[in-house]
Amino acid sequence: MSRAVVLLSGGLDSATALAVARERGHACHALSLDYGQRHVAELDAARAVATHLGAAEHRVVHIDMNQFGGSALTDRRIPVPETLGEGVPVTYVPARNTVMLALALGWAEVLEAECVYIGVNVVDYSGYPDCRPEFIRAFQGVADLATRAALEGRPTRIEAPLIELGKADIIRLGTRLGVDYALTVSCYQADAAGRACGRCDSCRFRRQGFQDAGIPDVTRYRADAARSG
């Protein structure tokens, strides 16, 4: 059974990417990065999703990128905005996907895994530079050279199975593959129990996705959450 390292954030997209990797027959080794997030709810969600989708194991790598600052997701002095502005969102974490893919590549090498899965998609890459298809292709160029496996002619494949999908498509796909989205947390400012605010960009995209997919929104919201808009 071939192995895959799957980057698992605890959100909707990466849970779906894990379900796809499992569907393709891989033994899935889930990897979460604790890069100094605002809340631990998403790591709890990642653990629950890994168990739910039968991952072979789940590891959390701690890395204190918050000392760099520069993002509303790691620097508590920058407020999380409730509306999407122009350009790159302030919730963008500097070079986050590069760092996550680099770590996944390292673990894949040790595990002799065939590929690394990452859940980036069309909605993400409207704002984040490191979610674009050309970024994934460039990172494949690094993976083709960086490792012992690459030297031996077996470079790790970077798989981004959701990259051309919108939120509704992702939710339809995951639902078909048995993903329980109630376990996932997408909200940028979820409470300690992982309940969503209903207001931030991430909540809005997610709710719209369920609506467009014609699938009931199983997201757990806070009592004071915005329910529409």
Added chain:
Amino acid sequence: MSRAVVLLSGGLDSATALAVARERGHACHALSLDYGQRHVAELDAARAVATHLGAAEHRVVHIDMNQFGGSALTDRRIPVPETLGEGVPVTYVPARNTVMLALALGWAEVLEAECVYIGVNVVDYSGYPDCRPEFIRAFQGVADLATRAALEGRPTRIEAPLIELGKADIIRLGTRLGVDYALTVSCYQADAAGRACGRCDSCRFRRQGFQDAGIPDVTRYRADAARSG
């Protein structure tokens, strides 16, 4: 004054890369990675070198890659060999340079630094896949796409100023630029005070480098160290 992030391991090469970045007029922000090394002597050395060469600041990022295993430098169950075998050395840390460059890229983005310096060179890339010039070029391809700065037409430049140099050339260059190599630690199994074994590959390349450069070897060796061979 333009900023540069300089990857600083505490060894001879990265100290020289820092001296080159300073010579080129950058304000240097030194970055060390604590990825679960066998000893802390190299981090102590990195701190001393950063101060000695006038870095604007020095940060240490902790990251528990040792949980992945797979390298004699992070997995204590794998002995450090005293002779160089065929192929990739067991002291190779999976995807290490990819991880280090990714973190440096993230910090460079926050600092609005112009470039990232890494001390890889000809001697390294005889064995390590992620020290080759084509690897550095591939990572530049990632940097050209990964960041907000890249989107805005100012991608971070990856500088590997030693890449075509052998050990003796590096030592000559650093000596000319005022590097005190007694502060640096290259040994894979240095003691807590940073004194070298004189036996491992890294010690051998270093000693040979001083000899070929015709410069006195200022390395601090353990009392029981091998002095030649």
